[in-house]
Each structure stands twice: as structure tokens, then as C-alpha cells.
Amino acid sequence: MSKANSGTDTGARTEETAAGTGHEDPATGTGQEDTAAENAYEDTAAGREQRRVDDAAGERLSTAPREERPETESAHGTGLPAMGVVGWIRWFWRQLTSMRVALILLFLLSLGAIPGSLIPQTSVDDLKVQNFKDQHTTLTPIYEKLQLFDVYSSVWFSAIYILLFVSLIGCIVPRTGQFVGQLRSRPPGAPKRLTRLPAYTTWRTEAEPEAVREAARGLLGKRRFRAHTVGDAVAAEKGYLREAGNLVFHIALIVMLVAFAAGQLFKSEGGKLVVEGDGFANTLTQYDDFKSGSLYDSDTLAPFSFVLDKFVGTYEKSGPQRGTPRTFEARVTYAEGADGPDRKAVIRVNEPLVVNGTKVYLIAHGYAPVVTVRDGKGKVVSRSSVPLLPIDNNITSTGAIKVMDGYRDKNGVKTQLGFKAFFVPTFAGHGKGQMFSQFPGAEFPVLALSAYSGSLGVDSGLPQNVYQLDTSKMKEFKDENGELLKKMLRPGEKLDLADGEGSITFEGIEEWASFQISQQPGNGLALGGAIAAIVGLAASLFIQRRRVWVRAVRGADGVTVVEMAGLGRSESAKLPEELGDLAAALITTAPVAPEKPDAPEKPEVPESPDASKSPDVPGPSGDATNEAGSRPVHPAEAPAEGAEK
Numbered sequence: 001m002s003k004a005n006s007g008t009d010t011g012a013r014t015e016e017t018a019a020g021t022g023h024e025d026p027a028t029g030t031g032q033e034d035t036a037a038e039n040a041y042e043d044t045a046a047g048r049e050q051r052r053v054d055d056a057a058g059e060r061l062s063t064a065p066r067e068e069r070p071e072t073e074s075a076h077g078t079g080l081p082a083m084g085v086v087g088w089i090r091w092f093w094r095q096l097t098s099m100r101v102a103l104i105l106l107f108l109l110s111l112g113a114i115p116g117s118l119i120p121q122t123s124v125d126d127l128k129v130q131n132f133k134d135q136h137t138t139l140t141p142i143y144e145k146l147q148l149f150d151v152y153s154s155v156w157f158s159a160i161y162i163l164l165f166v167s168l169i170g171c172i173v174p175r176t177g178q179f180v181g182q183l184r185s186r187p188p189g190a191p192k193r194l195t196r197l198p199a200y201t202t203w204r205t206e207a208e209p210e211a212v213r214e215a216a217r218g219l220l221g222k223r224r225f226r227a228h229t230v231g232d233a234v235a236a237e238k239g240y241l242r243e244a245g246n247l248v249f250h251i252a253l254i255v256m257l258v259a260f261a262a263g264q265l266f267k268s269e270g271g272k273l274v275v276e277g278d279g280f281a282n283t284l285t286q287y288d289d290f291k292s293g294s295l296y297d298s299d300t301l302a303p304f305s306f307v308l309d310k311f312v313g314t315y316e317k318s319g320p321q322r323g324t325p326r327t328f329e330a331r332v333t334y335a336e337g338a339d340g341p342d343r344k345a346v347i348r349v350n351e352p353l354v355v356n357g358t359k360v361y362l363i364a365h366g367y368a369p370v371v372t373v374r375d376g377k378g379k380v381v382s383r384s385s386v387p388l389l390p391i392d393n394n395i396t397s398t399g400a401i402k403v404m405d406g407y408r409d410k411n412g413v414k415t416q417l418g419f420k421a422f423f424v425p426t427f428a429g430h431g432k433g434q435m436f437s438q439f440p441g442a443e444f445p446v447l448a449l450s451a452y453s454g455s456l457g458v459d460s461g462l463p464q465n466v467y468q469l470d471t472s473k474m475k476e477f478k479d480e481n482g483e484l485l486k487k488m489l490r491p492g493e494k495l496d497l498a499d500g501e502g503s504i505t506f507e508g509i510e511e512w513a514s515f516q517i518s519q520q521p522g523n524g525l526a527l528g529g530a531i532a533a534i535v536g537l538a539a540s541l542f543i544q545r546r547r548v549w550v551r552a553v554r555g556a557d558g559v560t561v562v563e564m565a566g567l568g569r570s571e572s573a574k575l576p577e578e579l580g581d582l583a584a585a586l587i588t589t590a591p592v593a594p595e596k597p598d599a600p601e602k603p604e605v606p607e608s609p610d611a612s613k614s615p616d617v618p619g620p621s622g623d624a625t626n627e628a629g630s631r632p633v634h635p636a637e638a639p640a641e642g643a644e645k
Contacts, residue, residue, distance in 0.1 A: 096163065097170025105164040106253075112160060116151035119143065123150065123291060152264065165257050172250050179243050187226060190233035190549035194565035197549075199576040201583050202563045205590040209560050212552035215589040219582065220548065233551035242569070245539025248532055255529035259522035267520040268292040268301070275368045275385045275512040279307035282358065282517065302356035302519065306334035306345075311511040313365055315441050323394060323440050330362050330513045347515070357519060364514035366390050366397055369423055369447050370507040373403050376500045381406045387512045388423050389467050394437035397423045400469035401449070401504070402456055409453070409501055416456045418469045419504060422448040435488070447506045449495055450486035451477040477501070545569045548582065552590075559593050562586070 083091070095101055120128035129149055133140045147154035194200055205212065213234050220227040220236040227236035270290035272280050280286055282304050292298070314327040330347045336355055347353050353360040368385040375381050381403055388397035403417035426439035427446040435448060454474030458464060477485035477498050487495045494505035546568040555561045564586070566579045 096167050102167040102171055105167055108160050112157045115148050119148050168250055168254050186228050187235040187237035187547055189230035189235055190551055194563045197565040197567050199566040199579040204559045204561055204593045206593045207560055207590040209552040209554055212562055212590045216550035216586055219585055232553050233549050236548045239543050239545030241539050242543040242545045245536040248536030252529045252533035256526050259526035262522035263520045265293040265295040268296050269518040271516055273387055273512055273514045274308045276308055276310055276510045281305040302358040304336050304355040306332045308332055311513045359518055361516040363516050366512050368510045368512045372505045372507055375407055375502045376410050385510045395425050395440045396437040399467045415453055418452040418456055418474055420450045420469050445509055446488050448488045450484055451497055544572050546575055
């Protein structure tokens, strides 16, 4: 049995064909015996049409949509297409639905997401956006015109998104139709000369041709080839999952785009700060801030509630990682619906509480000093836990304590009190630098307060930051030196206001946790699309579509000549190996025939003087012989090319 042709031989044959040597095309079977009459035929309209059909035969392994070229010539005979409105629309559609444009749009979509990751977005954090605008007064007008603070809802990002969506659909629909058509069709018949294919082998066997073809068909069927008999050969094809994977990949991209759009249109997201012992119910009035998509319906809020029982945070106390969180969890009691049973749960970072499709994430943590405010008569006016906002990793915190109702000054006039608060959970001590925390844990808590009285501005109807104190309509409490009254307090200590106006006592500290409650449909769909895209891409990259032909014909000497050849959509070293395995399996059914010894040569017979005058006389078998006495062989009876002798 001869060896399979190598990839080097294939490249050489391809170059010879491109150079015009007249070698045969494996898809069409055209030989190099073109005559002048055949060349003249090819110049006719019928010849050009036949050549187009032959060229298309070699492309049947591909399911890429073929671009139609307009054949209408202009009135001036220049050969240019007459492009009307419909023609321009078709041209634009072909460009939009090409894979090249789809890749460009996908690249532009990736570039457009970069500013959405680097620049604060209004849909994520309004406070960060406002701080950015305050710090970058020159860039802010430019960013606003380019909609860089709202990238994912901007006009230009939406345009790229929609064009990519249309482009992918335009690519997939025709490819799917052609792929379904190929699945319904059968593999094409064997080329005329199998020796021209990249992988080829042949041997001679004493088995009958019909038995060899039947055995080859059964063998290929067991190897999951689609096989059928065409003439004197078996045609088989395998690797349809390559194009199926390609289609699955592109469909998965569309699924992810749809999931992303659904998530943006129907999402809801809000934040809530909860102090230990307090709770939250999933209603709009309970949120500190709330944002939703344009098609979101507030009636779809999942009914549930929870109470923050305790926040547990531990930190590394020594070494280079001092202050790094080790435990960061919120222990809650939650209930589904209005009358659901209470259940315990622990919310950690990246481990949200999921209730009826709504996820509750733990995103931040801080301290809430417990303070008690009394008036000049010692009456308790206010006692509350006041959450303060961290400003560094060691949870140095700032905020404001506001007393809006219930306080009267020494003259009995109703007024409001305000205190600027600065809190450090671990104070380094007096004379050891500025008052900043040295450790995030509450090892040595200190609360610094400064006192004001007057109007807090909460009755103006304008929104106000609860963590900032507006002192424009307030006056300072003075100490004995005539300066702003301020003092650093340890738990249990108090600050007495001037002139017996009252006092404020630092009772202790509690901890708070900030939660993000989000409902975003389409996450499961996006995950499924991503997994399908990976599977489809892997199939399109690693599965090779190939065809195999097995021809079995009887030679002139009565021995069956078996030829096997393979053709892949792309060059692969596995194709010759696979063909060799198939040939080895088929040889068990059609073994190689033993070689017959060569017949002894006949001695030359001297020419008779009268031989030239006498006509040829049929031999004993009735067949005509030539001058040498041998029987002429008809071309149809010659052994197949490439068969071993």
C-alpha cells in the first residue's frame, strides 16, 4: 500500500495549478488535454457559465454567503454597474452584514466601554460624578457634550450597539439557510483523479469492488461520516459541527446583546445604609437612592425585608498587611413577603443574599457614634446613632450631628443645634501627629465635635446632604477664650455648651453596613450566551470539516484497485493520519492482493520475408494482434493511475 500524500506535495500541486500547468482541479476533474476547440468553447457564453459552475464546486465546503455582483452595464459601455437608490441600499446592506464590518463594530463597542470604566458614571454614583466635575472644570463641558458621564445610554454607544446587532443578524440568517441546505444534501461524488487530492493512498485486492464499497460505506458510517455510494465510489463527509459552532458563536453574541439591553431597560438598583439593630423593607420610600431602567415598573419590586443583627469585621493586627480585613460580614434576619417566616443569613463581599431574584450586596462599612443631646435643664432632647462616612482605609470618618426638633435655648426659644463630627476608631494620642485613625478596628475610639446653633436650613424645601453641616445661618458656640467650642471625647465623656445651653454626650459606638439592592433581569441569559459563545468558538477553531472518497474498480488483470483520498477545508496534519487509519481498517475487509511474478520475456522472432505481404491473421482466441504478436489493450481496461503494479 502506498503512503498518503504530504502537505508539501499539496502545496506544490497548488502552485503548479496557479502557474497554469494544466494540472487537474480535484473538484472538477478537468485534465490538461484541453484542445483548441475546448478553448474556443470556453470563450463562448455557455463556456463561461460552465466555468463559473466549476469554480463554485470547489467552494461548497464553505457556508459563507456569496456576494452578488451587479452585471448591468452602463449605457456608455464602461462596464460599471448602474447604481440607483436600490443599488446603493443593497451595497450598504452588503457592507453592513459583512463579517469585516461586524468585527469593526465589535471593536468600536469595546473601545466605547473604556471611558465608561475610567470616567465616573451618573448611573453608578452621582456623588463621584459631581466631585469629578468640581475638580475638572475644563474637561467637564467636553465630557458632557460627548456624553461621557452616561456612556452606556449615549447616542453614539447606542448607535454602535444597534448597528452591531443588525450586522450580526444579517450575517447569521443567510449562513444558517445555506448550512441547513448543506445538511439536507449529500456529499458530492468523487473527482475523476483522486491522486490530485492532499491525502491519497491505493492498493490492490482480490475482493469484489461491490464488497469493498459496501465495507467502506459501513466503516465510514461507524466513524460518524455521512456516506453514500455514487457510481464506482463512496463519498463521505464529516465535521459539520465546525460551521454549526461558528453559527452558535454568532447567535450567542446576539443573545448576550439582548440580555445586556434587557438588563439596562428593566433593571433597578438602590442603596441603603443600615445601622446595627435597624432594618430595611423593599419599598421605594426605604431607599437612600434608587435608579431604574426606562421600562422598569416599580410594582415588580420583590416583597422582602431584613434586619441587620450585627456587623462583624476583623483586621490583621501586625505585619506588612496590618489593617487588611480578615472577616467582613453582615449577619441579618430576613423574611420573604409580608408574613414570611424569619430566616438567618450572612452576607459577605461577593456573596449576596438572593430573595425572589433580587440580590442584596454588602458594599461598605463604617461606625455610627451614639450621642445623647440634653438641653439646659438636663432634659434629653435626642439620642441616636449617627452614621459617619469613612475617608480612608483606616475608617477615619466625618459627618454631622443635627438636632432639628425638641431643643429650646436658655430663653425658651425653639432653635436647632448642629455639630461637626470627626471620628477615629484608633487614636494615636495627643502629640502624635494629626487626628487620623491608625487602625480600622475600634481599639481607641475618639470623637471630635464642634458646636453651632441656629437654622439648619432643612425647612427650605431644598435637598440637603445629611453628612454635611450648612453653617451659613448658624452661630458658633464659644469657649472661655472666645473661640469655636470644640472638644475630643472618649466614650462616656460629654461636651458642655456655653452659658448652660445644654450638653452632648458620647455614649459609645455602633457599626453600620451599606447594602446595594439590585434587580437585573437577563443575567442568566447573558451567562448562557457567554458559555455558548465559548463552546461555539472552540468548535469552529478545533473541528475540521473534511471529505473522504473510496473508489473500487476492477483492473485489466481482474484484480480490484482500491483508491482512498481525503480533502479538508483547511490544511491539517491530521487528515493524512485519519485517512491512514481508515485505510488500515478497510484492509482487514479488503486485504492487499499478493503480487504475481512477472511473465518471462518472449524471445524475438526474426521477421519472415513474407510477413510484410501477408495480412494480420486472428489468433486462436479470435483477438487481433500487432506486429510483436501482443494483444492491444483498450484505454478503459488500463489499471487506474497510482495503483501499485
